[in-house]
Amino acid sequence: MKKKLINLVIAAALTGGATIGHAASYNTFSPDGVLQNxxxxxxxxxxxxxIQGFDLTGANVAGDTDVFTLTYQAFAGVFSTTSPVNELHVASPGSASGSYEATIFSTIxxxxxxxxxxxxxxxxxxNSGTWDxxxxxxxxxxxxxxxxxxDGVNILSGTWDTGNSSFSATSGVGGGFLTGTVxxxxxxxxxxxxLGTTLQASLIFPGQSSPTYTRPAAFNGVATGPNTASSFVIQTDTSQDFTQQQVPEPSMMALVGIGLLGFGLASRRRRT
Known part of the structure; x- marks a missing residue:
């Protein structure tokens, strides 16, 4: 819902034509036969x-800093092309009816x-980060x-290179940007x-609850455990836009950043 409000460029769609039962390629063709990469x-x-290792708690003063880790995992909802989604499996609360899925795992x-x-x-x-x-x-x-x-086939990998975001504990909202390299x-x-091209990412913390959001019990086999002030799990929503440009354009960086996840969560923990 909130990602629509920030007008993300990621539209709906994916994979090769109606006759293909699974994703032989994540490219597709428009009705006029033009390849849509x-x-x-x-x-x-x-x-x-x-969020792990977050400890900006208590009555902190301006200028206090803290380094923390954000681990993110999700399954793809749609791929950006101009053709209809073909058999993409979107797990619950999605339709969970497709024959293949795409997933992401990222640490920053x-x-x-x-x-x-x-x-x-x-x-x-x-500071730094990777995604697969x-x-x-x-x-x-x-x-x-x-x-x-x-546990699938690794089809894309990259680094996170730059990003800034902000969060207000008073309003409970925040935003920013994140850019990376393939x-x-x-x-x-x-x-x-x-390879070598740039991407931009958006990430928001809308704070949705069950059944829209399902709290993960683990990340890559490591149990999350109960939420604490310094280690907690939150719902996240993000998109990646691959520009196929060797040099990042500042105008493409006005999207909500992954950093927001960590800060939104941390602030919520701090207030409780």
Whole structure:
């Protein structure tokens, strides 16, 4: 719902023509026969983010900082092309009826800085991070269990390079941007080759609850455990737009950043 409000460029669609039963390639053709290259992914709003090592708690003063880790996992909702989605499996609360799925697993480190005394306003900057996208012809990603997100074929990989975001504990909202670089493209699935190109990502923390959001019990086999002030899990919603440009354009960076996840969650924890 909120991702529509920020006008993300990731539309609906995916994979090769109506006669293809599974994703031999994440490219597709428009009705006039023109190849529509894969250009982005809209990850489902049921994604999960796990904040670890966050300790901006108590009556902090302006300038206080903290480094924390955000781990993110989700399954794809739609792929950006101009043709209808073909057999994409979107796990619950999606239709869960397709024959294959795409998933993402990402880990980033960020620095949170109190903007004011009391830390009701927080700025977040990206330190570093990596992301991997997987294709799986046997859909099994389970957000509740936190399993099945890394067992497919690795089709895209990359780094997170820059990003800034902000969060207001008073209003409970925040936003920013995140940019990265593609370090590997599996051309069996993705064309053109995106190696070395840039991407932009949006990420929001709408705070949805069950059944729209399912809290993961684990990330890559590591149990999340109960939420604490410094380690907690939150609902996340993000998209990736692959520009196929070697040099990032500042005008493309006005999207909501992954950092927001961590800060929104942290602030919510701090207030409780």
């Amino acid at each position: 894969f250009s982005g992914i809209d990850w489902h709003s049921n994604g999960g983010g796990w 480190t960020q620095t949170a800085t109190c903007v004011n005394d009391g830390c009701s306003s927080i700025n977040i900057t990206l 996208v997987f294709h799986d012809d046997s859909p099994n990603a389970n957000q509740a269990a936190g399993t099945g997100f890394l 370090t590997d493209t599996n051309n069996t699935f993705i064309n053109p080759d995106l």
